[in-house]
Amino acid sequence: MERLNRFYREDVLDAYWFNDLHQIRTLTEKWREGYNTKHPHSSLGDMPPREYKNRFGEEFFPETTNNNDIFMNLAMS
Numbered sequence: 001m002e003r004l005n006r007f008y009r010e011d012v013l014d015a016y017w018f019n020d021l022h023q024i025r026t027l028t029e030k031w032r033e034g035y036n037t038k039h040p041h042s043s044l045g046d047m048p049p050r051e052y053k054n055r056f057g058e059e060f061f062p063e064t065t066n067n068n069d070i071f072m073n074l075a076m077s
Helices: 002-013 021-037 049-056 067-076
Strands: none
Touching: 002 021, 021 049
């Protein structure tokens, strides 16, 4: 979790000046999508989470209705 926070701070919060909360949310969503689809994770065999999920199935990533809400709440705190 600390690495996620560091990457988010470096790539988003410290990299831009924001005029409003909407800009932060928009860029956060784009960053989150890239982090989950393009960024390799060592704990997943150097695969992005989406690739790992597609390769090994849903049992490792059960679907819930508010994953995005949970992430946004964490990212915005």
